[in-house]
Amino acid sequence: MAVPGKKATKQFSSSTTSMGSDEDLKLYCQPCDRDGPRLPAHGYCTNCSEHLCETCFTVHRRHTLSRHHALLDKTNMPQTLSTVTPRQPDNFTKPCPKHNIEMIKFYCHDHKALLCSVCVTLEHTVTSCNVNYIPDISGQTINGTEYQDVLKDLNDMTERSSKILQDMKKMNELSIKSLTEALTDILKFRAKINQRLDEMERQVKKAAKVIQEDNVKDLKTVETACRDVFKSVKSSSDVIKNLNTSKQANDLFMELKHAQQMIKEYEHSVSKLSEFEVKEYNFEPNEVISNLLAKEKSLGTLKGRILSPALRSRQCSQMDKIGIKTSQDRLDCWITGMTLLTPDLLIITDYNNKAIKIVDISRKSVQAQHNFDSEPYDVTTVSQNEVAVTLPFHQTIQFFSVSRNNLRKKHTLQVDGKCYGISCHKDKMVVSYLNPAKIQILLINGTVLQTIQDENIFKNPNYITTSDNCIFVSDYSLKTVTKLNWQCEVTGKYVCTASPRGLTMSDDGTVFVCIDNNTIEEISGDCSEGQIVVKDIKYPQAVYWSAETCTLYTSNRALKESNFIKLFKLSK
Incomplete structure (x- = not known):
């Protein structure tokens, strides 16, 4: 077989006779040059990247597989072989999955399918699909963009599979x-x-x-x-x-x-x-x-939660908002703390009006209110009918007995600093303090079990949320959410884009946190990643998650909007 562009003999029957130098510049039909007489080029196919003689040029226009190719006549065709991309050899070895005795030779761009001749004839005709003969288009794949992209995707898939396996081992x-x-x-x-x-x-x-x-x-x-x-x-x-x-x-x-x-x-x-x-x-x-x-058939149930190495995409929509300003309030509200006592009863602390309030979710109204002589900050659920409120300027924690429309003061616990954030879990409370900044773990009776006072960990610890295994603390100055175990060891840290405020833990171990860039983010349980779940909520302050209804209850500091609690529905 002759190589396109190489010198050939004048007499086609003899390959030893040299051609003159003027013939070195002639262009020949490349299909004929492979297995027939050398004929002068009459045109050029841009799809096949080949020069054609007059006969091949005419047949090319009529053949089913090439009739739609772009052809250039003799005056417009390339005048050098340097632009020609070498064709790949026609060594087909992969059988068609539909027609086993046929080899795959064609590719349909419309359906992204590899085809044999029967497939082209029966299902992917040239009149209905953009079909190419594979050797005509395969040359560009060598070290091409597609090669690089597919190789990268395969590497990414390998890395993802490896990570999934490692995550699965850890979760197991x-x-x-x-x-x-x-x-x-x-x-x-x-x-x-x-x-x-x-x-x-x-x-x-x-x-x-x-x-x-x-x-x-x-x-x-x-x-x-x-x-x-x-x-x-x-x-x-x-x-x-x-x-x-x-x-x-x-x-x-x-x-x-x-x-x-x-x-x-x-x-x-x-x-x-x-x-x-x-x-x-x-x-x-x-x-x-x-x-x-x-x-009862069982002593109890093994209640599991899904361990997820990555945050799941959530859809968010605002459900409702509830007015919480009452006739007793002299100022606009500033809700700095909230906790859900039952699915219908939300307990909130109003810093500006020095009050704690019971909000009936179903009735969308405040059912009871108790006023203090100083500003309350945060509130936590202690039991099914009891809450505890921090009063930083009195350095006390006030306990309340709560019914649907009644707040009754119980005992007061004196603490050794300005207490702000609070979260109760079983028989323990975790409290944050300022001046100096520290975190304490206490029994309900006030006995101090652990204290963390380290400026490298906390400078302005604000809000706290807890579970069986861990404690999360937002720090306003360091712009961090820190994860601790119950032995007060740091086990994770998430750096926020702006200062974090209120936070609450979801039922699957992630944490929702109010950020001062007008968003609420969801942070993974290991603090490795975060995603925005609520956008364009001005100055969010406190937040609480209801797993039963998949609802986020939020407050903010924006003018007028501060007199409402907003409800956001999140997808699982």
Whole structure:
């Protein structure tokens, strides 16, 4: 086969005869040059990047696979072979998945499909699809852009697969660890149940013993009284009988009168003795416990949450807003803290109006309000009907009993600094302080368990949110959200684009945080990444997540808007 552009002999039957130098500049038909006589070029196909003789040029216009190619005539065709891209050899080895005996030779750009001749004839005709013969277009793939892009995508896919595998291993380790801890919790829970049942059993036995002792005491009282009656009556009876036998009328008369008087007195005593009540007892099991044991099939459930190495994309839409300014308020509200006591009751602290308020979500109104003599800052749920409020300028934490429309002050806990953020989890509270900046873990009774006071970790710790395993703290000055364990060890840190304020933890371990760039971000549980979930919310201050309704409750500091709580619905 001759190579395009190479010198050829004048006599085609002989390959040894050299051509003149003027023929070196002639262009020949490249298809014919491969396996036939060398013929002068009459035109050029831009799709095939080949020069064509007059016959090939005419056939090229008529053939099904090339009739739509762009052809240049002799005057417009390239005058040098330097622009020609070498064709790839026609060595097809991949069979068509639809027609097994046919080899793949064509490519449909419209359907991005590799085709055999039968596919082209039956389903991807040139009139309906943009089909190319693979050797005509494959030359540009060598070290081309597509080659680089596909190679990069394959490398990316390898890295992603590797990361997924590593994440899966880590999550599996966490899952196994959590199950071990869950089994320990089951044993603790069972021990608590046993302890409580033992206590209840002791109470019932103690009550039975008291009844038994009372019965014995009453019986002894009756026995003593009856013995006295028996003795007196028998003595009187014997005397009367003897006097009557001896016919001593005077003494008998007087003894009978005395006996009659004694009988009257004993009738009253005996009548009182008959008033003693003696009961027969039987044990009636506690219906609630009996029904619970009858209905419940398990000591508890293993409740899991999805461990996700990456944040999931969320859709956000504003649902509603609730006015929270009342007739008692002299200033516009500034809601600095909030907590959801039940799905319908939101408890908020109003810094400007020195108040704590109960907001009924279903009624969209404030149901109760208590005013302080200084500004409250944050609030946390302690139990199903109790909350705790920080009062920084009094350096105290005030506890409240809460019903649907009533706030009742309970005890006050004095702390050793200006307390701002607070979050309660089970029997512990985590509190943030300023001047000096520190974090404390306390028992509900005020006993300090741990203290962190380190300027490298906190300069202006603000809000706190907690879970079984971790504590998150927003720092206004450092622009960070720091993750701690319950031993006060730093296990993660997220650097925000602006100063963070209120934050709340979601049910799957991520954290929603108010940012001073008018957004609310969601941060992954390991603090490795974040994403904006709410945009264009001016000066967001406090936030609380309801897992039950997938709702974010938010407050802000913008004028007029500060008198409302906004509700945002987020997709799972």
